[in-house]
Amino acid sequence: MSTPFATPLTLPGICWPLQASTGHLAVTTSHITGHFRAGSGLDAIILCELLPAGKFRNGAARHWCRTHQCYWGTQADLADWQATRQMRCRQHASPMGYVLYPELFDPMQFHATTLRLGPDGLVQLRARADEGGALFSRDLPALAIDCRALPGVFPSDMVQLNVTPPAAHAYAAALQVGTPLDCSDCARCGHPHLDLGSFALAPHRRHSCGQCGHDASHSATPIVSSPLWRLRLRITQCD
Ligand SMILES: [Zn+2]
Ligand SMILES: [Zn+2]
Ligand SMILES: [Zn+2]
Numbered sequence: 001m002s003t004p005f006a007t008p009l010t011l012p013g014i015c016w017p018l019q020a021s022t023g024h025l026a027v028t029t030s031h032i033t034g035h036f037r038a039g040s041g042l043d044a045i046i047l048c049e050l051l052p053a054g055k056f057r058n059g060a061a062r063h064w065c066r067t068h069q070c071y072w073g074t075q076a077d078l079a080d081w082q083a084t085r086q087m088r089c090r091q092h093a094s095p096m097g098y099v100l101y102p103e104l105f106d107p108m109q110f111h112a113t114t115l116r117l118g119p120d121g122l123v124q125l126r127a128r129a130d131e132g133g134a135l136f137s138r139d140l141p142a143l144a145i146d147c148r149a150l151p152g153v154f155p156s157d158m159v160q161l162n163v164t165p166p167a168a169h170a171y172a173a174a175l176q177v178g179t180p181l182d183c184s185d186c187a188r189c190g191h192p193h194l195d196l197g198s199f200a201l202a203p204h205r206r207h208s209c210g211q212c213g214h215d216a217s218h219s220a221t222p223i224v225s226s227p228l229w230r231l232r233l234r235i236t237q238c239d
Pocket of ligand 1 (some may be wrong): 092
């Protein structure tokens with residue numbers, strides 16, 4: 001079979017599509033599987049994670065690729081499957097942003113926590129330790145927030161909330177222009193919804209889930225959704 005690389009590695013990590021209108025921050029595993037050249041970068045090739053996600057409008061079975069945030073099951077996808085014997089989405093070879101061994105931040109051990117996206121594209125995390133009050137300061141390409149200490153805030157199968165550059169950028173941009181922000185949960189899997197790109201600029205009611213691909217969850221009013229909004233009482237944005 002035509003595999004362009006050697007055996008993929010499974011490592012603790014965060015990855016994100018470079019272009020996508022939804023995202024998947026509330027992960028159920030802290031590991032990613034793919035091909036990496038360094039500890040972080042914008043050129044990882046990550047394996048598809050496909051799961052059944054209803055049907056297309058024409059009735060054909062549909063899958064959702066959680067890795068690349070797109071549907072699978074078109075005629076072209078089926079032809080590729082037949083030719084390669086690999087079930088992979090049309091974005092399977094697209095380079096992705098990634099960080100291996102990311103910082104895992106526990107918001108319960110700190111106060112006065114702020115998160116912002118720096119001009120260099122790094123996520124700037126600042127906080128004061130509850131014990132001793134020491135300043136905690138990190139500039140990172142991406143980081144994970146440990147949500148196990150925040151019961152009831154997110155679904156119980158979720159291990160961490162990944163803060164990726166596109167998510168931090170979309171959140172900061174929405175706050176800056178006063179877009180109605182909220183956090184809408186998927187009607188099917190309960191995971192918090194993330195809007196990115198053009199979806200993060202235009203409030204809307206119908207949301208498509210980055211975790212399971214369900215595309216008919218409705219918020220009560222038009223909003224831009226971000227899981228970061230739900231942490232706003234613990235983590236604020238500074239200007
Ligand atoms: Zn994929
Ligand atoms: Zn949405
Ligand atoms: Zn869902």
